Amino acid sequence: ARTFDVTRYLLPLAATTNVGQVVSIRTLEKQICRLLSLPVVELRAIGEDLTRACADPPLNLWGELNGQSTVPNEPLAPTLARHAKPSDYLIKTYPDLKQAAAERLRLRAMEESEPVDLIDPHAPLDELAATLLYRVTVYPYRQILVAVREWTEKEKADLIEIALRRRGPHDELLQEFRCGYGFIFDILMDLGGWRDLHRHRRCLQVRQEFATIHGFETPALLEEAGVAAEYRAVMDEVKEQVEGLALSHPDVASYLTPFGFRTRCLFKMDYAETEYIARLRSGVKGHSSYRTIAWLMQRAVLARYPALGTRIEATPPDIEDSLTR
Numbered sequence: 001a002r003t004f005d006v007t008r009y010l011l012p013l014a015a016t017t018n019v020g021q022v023v024s025i026r027t028l029e030k031q032i033c034r035l036l037s038l039p040v041v042e043l044r045a046i047g048e049d050l051t052r053a054c055a056d057p058p059l060n061l062w063g064e065l066n067g068q069s070t071v072p073n074e075p076l077a078p079t080l081a082r083h084a085k086p087s088d089y090l091i092k093t094y095p096d097l098k099q100a101a102a103e104r105l106r107l108r109a110m111e112e113s114e115p116v117d118l119i120d121p122h123a124p125l126d127e128l129a130a131t132l133l134y135r136v137t138v139y140p141y142r143q144i145l146v147a148v149r150e151w152t153e154k155e156k157a158d159l160i161e162i163a164l165r166r167r168g169p170h171d172e173l174l175q176e177f178r179c180g181y182g183f184i185f186d187i188l189m190d191l192g193g194w195r196d197l198h199r200h201r202r203c204l205q206v207r208q209e210f211a212t213i214h215g216f217e218t219p220a221l222l223e224e225a226g227v228a229a230e231y232r233a234v235m236d237e238v239k240e241q242v243e244g245l246a247l248s249h250p251d252v253a254s255y256l257t258p259f260g261f262r263t264r265c266l267f268k269m270d271y272a273e274t275e276y277i278a279r280l281r282s283g284v285k286g287h288s289s290y291r292t293i294a295w296l297m298q299r300a301v302l303a304r305y306p307a308l309g310t311r312i313e314a315t316p317p318d319i320e321d322s323l324t325r
Contacts, residue, residue, distance in 0.1 A: 009260030037090035055081035089171040098136040113140040118300035119184040129156045131176045141186040181268035190217040192259035193289030203269035210254040212239045214262035282314040284321045291317045
């Protein structure tokens with residue numbers, strides 16, 4: 001397992017992954033709509049496959065193997081298949097926000113940030129405006145928030161209007177509108193670790209686009225094995241190739257990005273989910289990447305809210321048990 005923990009840093013985002021879910025028809029409709037509205041061709045194809053699956057009779061493998069046909073051979077969700085369509089609101093609003101950020105944010109160099117930054121409580125209007133901008137830029141949330149707080153009320157309202165003006169009668173608000181969570185963590189971590197934390201659903205996640213601008217992580221085991229220099233050379237070469245391809249095909253370029261590169265994601269949650277993630281993901285059975293992040297989340301809560309932080313039983317990342325992984 002430790003070998004796979006290290007070698008996965010070189011795996012590209014193009015690597016395929018199996019995923020299964022138990023989902024309601026209503027939620028599935030939202031997922032299909034979102035997939036059909038994405039700029040990446042392969043993701044739209046998944047949305048189309050899901051639509052066809054809903055229009056066809058479900059697979060009854062057990063019945064076929066046993067020569068039974070008691071299950072009705074009817075489509076699973078034909079109505080959903082007819083009505084799940086791409087959303088013009090989703091397709092066009094994020095490019096609108098990206099253009100607005102380029103014109104209005106006027107930030108210079110990207111500021112350095114910690115892997116885990118627990119954001120101070122702030123006004124809902126500031127949170128919404130900062131979150132909308134965060135989604136379409138590469139800047140830390142705290143840096144964006146400082147800039148937004150200097151805006152007038154009208155400037156903030158104008159940005160929100162951009163995020164609403166294309167909304168149709170059946171469109172849900174963008175997920176960035178889900179404001180008011182008590183714990184907001186701006187997390188910068190490697191893609192492999194993010195894929196693990198991404199499984200947690202009792203929180204709002206706002207991820208920036210995959211990029212190489214934040215650099216990459218170098219596993220300590222590579223240093224110990226004396227091959228860190230070769231690893232860095234490969235990652236530097238890939239970085240150059242990805243950034244070159246991104247000039248003409250930005251959506252395709254992300255497929256080449258290895259899991260070792262960092263990505264930035266905003267995690268908004270309540271205290272119960274904070275405790276759960278920090279306790280579960282810091283355990284000795286976990287990958288060192290997300291173990292470190294989970295531990296830092298607990299330390300951030302402890303520093304801000306000592307009475308709450310002491311209740312979170314997180315395991316320091318330097319505590320290991322080689323027999324459990």
